[in-house]
Amino acid sequence: MKAEDIARYLRENPAFFEQYADMLAEIYIPHPHGGRAIPLSDRQVLTLRERNRVLELRLGELLQIGEENDAIGEKMHRLCLALLLSKDWNSLLSLLYLHLREDFAVPHSALRIWSGAGEGAEFQPVDDDLKHYAASLTEPFCGPSGNSRAAAWFGEAASHVRSVALMPLRDKECFGMLALGSEDASRFYPEMGTLYLKRLGELASAALTRLL
Numbered sequence: 081m082k083a084e085d086i087a088r089y090l091r092e093n094p095a096f097f098e099q100y101a102d103m104l105a106e107i108y109i110p111h112p113h114g115g116r117a118i119p120l121s122d123r124q125v126l127t128l129r130e131r132n133r134v135l136e137l138r139l140g141e142l143l144q145i146g147e148e149n150d151a152i153g154e155k156m157h158r159l160c161l162a163l164l165l166s167k168d169w170n171s172l173l174s175l176l177y178l179h180l181r182e183d184f185a186v187p188h189s190a191l192r193i194w195s196g197a198g199e200g201a202e203f204q205p206v207d208d209d210l211k212h213y214a215a216s217l218t219e220p221f222c223g224p225s226g227n228s229r230a231a232a233w234f235g236e237a238a239s240h241v242r243s244v245a246l247m248p249l250r251d252k253e254c255f256g257m258l259a260l261g262s263e264d265a266s267r268f269y270p271e272m273g274t275l276y277l278k279r280l281g282e283l284a285s286a287a288l289t290r291l292l
Contacts (some may be wrong), residue, residue: 152276155183156283163287172291173202176284180260188241188261190233191284195255196292201233202256214246215254220277221246222268230259237261243268247281251289258284 159179166172180189192206210229225231225244232238241261245268249256258281262268 155179156276156279158183159280160283163283166287166291169198169291172287173200176287186260186262188234188237189259190230190235190261191249191256191258191288192230192233193249193256193288193292195251195253198292210257211254214248214257217246217248220248220274220281222272222274222277223270224265225261230257231261233259234261245274245277247277247284249281249285249288251285255285255292256288 159176162175162179163172166175177189180186191202192204193202194206194211197203207229222245223243225241230246231241231244234241238261240263242265243262245260247258247260248254249258260268260277
């Protein structure tokens with residue numbers, strides 16, 4: 081009889097050790113962290129302890145993620161209130177940039193709007209390729225800034241920016257784009273979650289549309 085046959089038999093007959101309970105005290109197997117042999121029952125206890133340790137670590141990770149999400153949600157709430165209370169274009173832009181820098185710790189932010197007329201850097205001309213690119217985004221782009229023409233929007237800091245997040249601004253159609261930049265190459269990366277970035281883009285879109 082092969083070992084596979086014995087394993088299959090035990091799986092198919094889970095009551096085996098109930099009928100032969102005394103065998104559990106007679107079976108010795110190697111200790112998982114040493115060469116000595118221990119009873120099967122002790123090995124089961126060690127296995128359960130290891131599983132419990134893994135579950136505790138996972139629970140700790142989930143609690144940390146929950147706390148981080150709560151903190152981000154609170155920041156989004158504060159930003160939303162600030163934008164809702166903005167009564168003119170200049171105050172809206174100032175509060176948007178302020179919250180991104182101070183509350184979200186994003187060192188560089190810039191936006192461009194190509195629908196409507198206005199003054200300031202936000203209304204500087206944008207080429208058609210970049211407009212089409214923004215309109216094609218179904219999710220925020222996160223990644224290196226080397227191939228991003230939008231990185232130039234950060235002015236003198238552009239050469240120091242290593243990662244960016246790009247969010248299209250939409251009403252019925254795409255009318256602009258919000259760009260976030262960081263000197264940290266790992267701040268915005270392709271595999272990161274974009275749920276809150278997407279909500280940030282939607283929030284900014286609604287606020288900007290109100291005053292355009």
